[in-house]
Amino acid sequence: MVNRNYKDTIFRMLFSDRKNLLSLYNAINGTSYENPEELEIVTLENAIYMGMKNDLxxxxxxxxxxxxxxxxxxxxxxxRDLFYISAEYQKLVNKKSLYSSTLQKIPAPNFIVFYNGIEKTDERWENCLSEAYENLSGEPKLELKVVTLNINEGRNRELLEQCQTLREYAVYVAKVRKYAQYMELEAAVKKAVDECIQNGILKDFLQNKRAEVIAVSIFEYDKEEEERKLREAEFEAGELCGIQKGIQLRDREIAQSLMKKGMTVAEIADILEISENDVIKMRE
Known part of the structure; x- marks a missing residue:
């Protein structure tokens, strides 16, 4: 059974492996580190936001x-990353005094999101914390920039070529989505897993963790679909609300114009096909 409150994503399962993570880091930064032990993992296992942990x-x-x-x-x-990085820094300086006369050094932060959704097709974009500020005047006093990289198959080709695990992960995700279009989700995931193993895509990973991968993939895809439907419903609700407000504004303008021409409340209500009380409210 998949834990609906939190379950590792396939991405996190893959890149929790230091060797895979180092390969991903090298691919992004154009470096050539070879020793995975040079990575100090500091993922906060208890940093949970909206039921999901920060990944890596x-x-x-x-x-x-x-x-x-x-x-x-x-x-x-x-x-979200502001919350995470604050918790990270609190952990890193936990035993140090911030009241001392010595400046406490902290590692410089970098924020990257790996996106494989279907809504956006850009290869790369940046979001800033200052975009959320209301009535910002001048330069923001606190800024945080997050770079998002599209890792869908066919996007950021150079990056995917530089990191074999990332490339094979993109292939696996594409297969699940393809088969889920005309098969039951569980059958689609199983077919994608079996086909990838046969073709040597994430072979060892999928063979060793087959049952868990299938369960997590079903959870991920199902969650993605639920969120997509929720956004569609929100958009439709907003669109309907906008139409209703537009009609109300139009009726108000017409009613006020007819009032100036001396028409009665009853006559206006009959023309607009609304109640007399609504016409009175428009007059007020």
Whole structure:
């Protein structure tokens, strides 16, 4: 059974492996680190937001990286990452005095989201915390920038070529989506897993964790579909609300114009096909 409150994503399962994570880091930064032990994993296992943990956090050199995976677009990642990075820094300086005369050094943060949803097709984009500020005047006093990379098959080709695990993950996701269009979800996931194993795509990973991968993939895809339907419903509700407000504004303008011409409340109500009380409210 899949834990509906929290379950590792396939992305997190793959890149919790230091070797895979180092390969991903090298591919993004154009570096050639070879020793996975140079990565200091600092992922906060108890940092939960909206039922989901932050995916991966690690330090290499003097930099701190927060990697997140998203299958649905959200412009709120900067705010979420602000919560995460605050918790990370609190943990890192926990035993140090912030009242001392010595400046406490902290690793410089980097925020990257790996996106494989279907709503956006851009290869790369950036979201800033300051976009959420109301009535911002001048330069923001606190800023946080999150870079999102589209890792769907066919996007960011150079990045996917540089990281074999990421490329094969993109292939696996594409297969699940393809088969889920005309098969029951569980059957689609199983077919994608079996086909990838046969073709040597994530072979060892899928063979060793087959049952868990199937369960998690069903959860991920189902969650993605639920969120997509929710957004569609929100859009339709907003669209309907906008239409209704437009009609109300139109009726008000017509009613006020007819009032100036001396027409009675009853006559206006009859023309607009609304109640006399509504006409009176428009007059007021």
């Amino acid at each position: 956090a690690f330090i290499i050199g003097t930099n701190l990286f927060l990697y997140e995976h998203q299958s649905t677009y959200t412009p709120n990642m900067p705010l």
